[in-house]
Amino acid sequence: MAEEEVQVFGFRSGPFSLRVELALKLKAVDYQHIEEDLLNNKSDLLLKYNPIYKKVPVLVHNGNPISESLVILEYIEHNWTHNPIFPAHPYDRALARFWAKFIDDTVVPAVHKISGSTEEEREKAIEEAQKTLEPLENELGNKKFFGGEEIGLVDIVGLILAGWIPAIEEALGFELLNTHKLPNLKKWTEEFVNHRVAKQVMPQKDALVAFLKNVVLNRKN
Structure with missing residues (x-):
């Protein structure tokens, strides 16, 4: 099976992107953190992947971007079903x-x-x-x-x-x-x-x- 590419465009002093990183850590999913300068210099990739809100977090999985932390957590749970973070019932x-x-x-x-x-x-x-x-x-x-x-x-x-x-x-x-x-x-x-x-x-x-x-x-x- 081909290796998955998982990236998180985030901000380490902000809680919303760390929600995504914690969920990935709990599921032992390897990912690359890409730090964004939200105040002065948002990257072209962030603006490309989240053109609506232009903010973090953005999860990019095999080239496909997902934004908004609650939506991303749902995606993580459904895509990596081991070590569940949602209740079973x-x-x-x-x-x-x-x-x-x-x-x-x-x-x-x-x-x-x-x-x-x-x-x-x-x-x-x-x-x-x-x-x-x-x-x-x-x-x-x-x-x-x-x-x-x-x-x-x-x-x-x-x-x-x-x-x-x-x-x-x-x-x-x-x-x-x-x-x-x-x-x-x-x-x-x-x-x-x-x-x-x-x-x-x-x-x-x-x-x-x-x-x-x-x-x-x-x-x-």
């Missing part, structure tokens, strides 16, 4: 898709609102984000991961919570995930960043904090 799969979409449509905007808020607005934005996270807190319960004992779709999509929220907290000097209000999610973030495979793709916290501080500084200037 159709109902559980539907629930996983629901929570993945909830993270992207509701949680991510709430976190962005905090990072873009002034100091006067921040306390209210944090309270709103914590309320937004409560359904995930309840869904997780006392499970190790949303996928059970191993990382699954919701965990992969939620890596923005595990890696980026702690870094945003440190960069901007506030606390969102605390053991008093969101104990399950707080424990989950610790399990996630210490997972043997997640550690291979997650950026170092110090580097991410420096990147986020730079983004906030540039936004103010």
Whole structure:
């Protein structure tokens, strides 16, 4: 069988392309990472492979491009069926898709609102984000991961919570995930960043904090 060519056009300080890379790592699929300069110089190949949105991630499999992280995760699951990241039962799969979409449509905007808020607005934005996270807190319960004992779709999509929220907290000097209000999610973030495979793709916290501080500084200037 001919060797497959798998490329990921991504951005190592961004959570969306790392979803794709984590899924490939969990399935032990070899791939080539192609780093994109999203701020100053998007490559011609990125613009060719994703002419609609012109952003990462883009998975290119044997020359065929797929964009949008949730769509790519579906493709990865169906194309490489070993080491599944989706639940086996159709109902559980539907629930996983629901929570993945909830993270992207509701949680991510709430976190962005905090990072873009002034100091006067921040306390209210944090309270709103914590309320937004409560359904995930309840869904997780006392499970190790949303996928059970191993990382699954919701965990992969939620890596923005595990890696980026702690870094945003440190960069901007506030606390969102605390053991008093969101104990399950707080424990989950610790399990996630210490997972043997997640550690291979997650950026170092110090580097991410420096990147986020730079983004906030540039936004103010």
